[in-house]
Amino acid sequence: AQSVTQLGSHVSVSEGALVLLRCNYSSSVPPYLFWYVQYPNQGLQLLLKYTSAATLVKGINGFEAEFKKSETSFHLTKPSAHMSDAAEYFCAVSDPFGNEKLTFGTGTRLTIIP
Amino acid sequence: KAGVTQTPRYLIKTRGQQVTLSCSPISGHRSVSWYQQTPGQGLQFLFEYFSETQRNKGNFPGRFSGRQFSNSRSEMNVSTLELGDSALYLCASSLGPVGTGTDTQYFGPGTRLTVL
Numbered sequence: 001a002q003s004v005t006q007l008g009s010h011v012s013v014s015e016g017a018l019v020l021l022r023c024n025y026s027s028s029v030p031p032y033l034f035w036y037v038q039y040p041n042q043g044l045q046l047l048l049k050y051t052s053a054a055t056l057v058k059g060i061n062g063f064e065a066e067f068k069k070s071e072t073s074f075h076l077t078k079p080s081a082h083m084s085d086a087a088e089y090f091c092a093v094s095d096p097f098g099n100e101k102l103t104f105g106t107g108t109r110l111t112i113i114p
Numbered sequence: 115k116a117g118v119t120q121t122p123r124y125l126i127k128t129r130g131q132q133v134t135l136s137c138s139p140i141s142g143h144r145s146v147s148w149y150q151q152t153p154g155q156g157l158q159f160l161f162e163y164f165s166e167t168q169r170n171k172g173n174f175p176g177r178f179s180g181r182q183f184s185n186s187r188s189e190m191n192v193s194t195l196e197l198g199d200s201a202l203y204l205c206a207s208s209l210g211p212v213g214t215g216t217d218t219q220y221f222g223p224g225t226r227l228t229v230l
Contacts, residue, residue: 032217043118043204043221090157094212101170102147102212102219104157 002027004093006105014113019078021108023065023091026072033074034092034102035065044090050074061085086112116141118207118222126228132193135225139186139207145169146188147212147219148180151202160203163188164211192227200229 007022025031032051036044048059055067061084065076074091091105119138127133139146148160159172163182180190186207192199206219 034218036221041223043223044206046218046220049218094217101159101162101172102217103159104149106156 002031002093002095002103004091004103004105006089006091006108008108009106010109010111012111012113013081015083016080019063019076019081019085019110021076021089021091021110023074023076023105024072025074025091025093027093027095029095029097030069032094033065033067034094035059035063035074035076036090036092036104037061038088038090038107040087047076047089081110081112083112083114086110118205118220120203120205120222120225122225123223124226124228126230127195128230129195129197131195132191133195133227134189134191135203135205135227137188137190137205137207137222139188139205140220143207143209143220144186145208145211145217146182146186147206147208148188148190149204149206150174151204151224152200157204160190162212169211195229197229200227202226 003026005024035047038044048057050067058064063078088107088109090107094102121136145164147162150158162170166182177193182188202224204224206221208217208219
């Protein structure tokens with residue numbers, strides 16, 4: 001069975017600092033990996049997606065993530081945090097063979113310190 | 115292109131009642147998935163429908179059911195509501211089923227259900 005672990009339920013960074021949100025996955029096959037963002041009282045918005053093409057994936061709002069098979073990781077980064085980045089971020093994994101549902105991590109709430 | 119729409123946005127029910135939530139996917143999308151989101155349990159998968167067929171189901175009691183119509187619109191029903199059913203119910207649509215190259219899910223704003 002596939003699973004996702006997000007390290008750190010809460011992360012605080014200063015405005016302008018590097019954002020690093022951690023995601024490790026477990027999958028018996030090379031997975032598809034996703035990062036979603038959720039703003040208060042809203043649904044989830046796709047930030048980026050990895051589907052076995054380039055290992056460095058660029059998404060919206062200046063975010064990117066790197067797929068590292070050796071570390072089974074898919075960490076999300078942004079060089080310079082902005083106040084508008086404050087939200088909850090979810091990592092998710094799916095099985096490319098369609099045998100399993102999309103599985104989400106428990107989420108990381110990002111706070112930006114002015 | 116219009117996004118995923120969910121109706122109603124907010125709902126208040128009492129224990130024992132039943133509720134039906136509606137989801138209209140993005141035009142052309144044939145897959146609809148439902149999730150329950152609560153502070154304690156996070157995002158939990160309910161079920162996925164593709165071309166009117168349930169492809170996958172999460173670990174929820176039989177009180178939770180769903181269906182998909184020929185126009186890809188989907189409904190989920192919860193019968194005999196319990197206090198613990200209070201949650202944000204999210205619907206997501208994708209071109210193809212989960213696990214394919216066309217399975218990027220786009221989420222609606224959710225329906226906030228409160229059970230009193």
